[in-house]
Amino acid sequence: MEPAPPRPLQLSHAQRRGMLSRHFVAVVEKLVEGGATYADLSVEAIIKAGGISRSTFYVYFNDKGDLLVAMAADVIGDLVSTGSAWWDLPADATKADLHAGLRIPIDTYREHRTILGTVVETAAYDPRVREQHQSLINQVVPALADYIARAQVAGTADPELDAERTARWLVWMIERGLYQLVGTVDDDEVSRELDALTDILWRVVYRRTAD
Template sequence: MAPRASKPLQPPREVRREQLARLFVEVVEPLLQQGETYAEISVERLITAVDISRSTFYVYFDDKGDLLRAMVEDVTQAFADAAAPWFELGPDATRKDLRKALQPLFDAYHQHQMLLGAITETAAYDQQIREQHAALVDRAVTEITRHFRAQQKLGRAAPLDAPRTARWLVWMLERGLYQLVAPAKPAEFKRLLDTATDIVWRVLYEGYRDDA
């Protein structure tokens, strides 16, 4: 008698929730770009777009607000991945290398500009989303501080107060990316990237690395 085929294992709930959140990001952003607000988009339209049932939606998400929080987690990870090249710059990196490392972060904010607007709007009354945003900022501060201190030990970064300098830079970049970069046209996007590179280079590295 031939052995029965084993039933494919279903991914754990948290993994499936992350997968669905990523699909919903791809659905929600075009709707927001068309001028709709997140509040106007019904659950029915969302589940139809990703081809799941209402019961399946509520297995993974409590409501539309919970879905937005899951999408925030997905976008937050995208931003963390985009920032990683900067945090991993080596001791011999040049200004050109810094610009190249910052570009993925700029691209990520530009790509998710409409969802960022929905997140900002909802954060005004959703404490969990505010906390998610604060956690993203803290994570960035921690990573920049780690990178900055490592470069200081090698004599490749300015002798500044690393944690406080990192916090200033993160808040400057976070607001600038949201307010200026997200809606920028291509030519302005390039100028903003060049300017941010100059600011970071002059604050952290100028005089300690080759200005190339």
């Protein structure tokens, strides 16, 4: 018999903050998709749409920048975990495997594109959000570099690549591409962008030219 989930009174401050941030992801996405920008949203507008009191909001968040940091932690965590669909592939993965692996984080990005786009835009002037955004890169680059290095040892990746620097360039390229090219396009265009990204990565990383 599995233990019962903790009652609300048993939740820690961090757990409650996490629950509220996840609640606000959908709230803020709806507001921004309705035409507002996060920079122009007031705390009052956010908490009214979220259905909580002002006092409750300030128990868990210092301001709306702090809320965005908390929401970013959730969606970035989702993106990082789904990104492993690429670097968890076996060294002898096919081009079709790579295509399928890349589809997963792209779909996750599209699901959370409003929050992730807001993170990119807010990072330009809020150091807290910029640090959270940088954490995405810091988590992904070592994992991808390790994958490239392992594939080099296995003989399926270009042995002349600098694994760490190649991973760094690829991750930043993909991050910018998701924001600029994938976030607002329709399903057909996403498929074409995915095909192009697969071609690029296949030619850059892998020694093989055949599927």
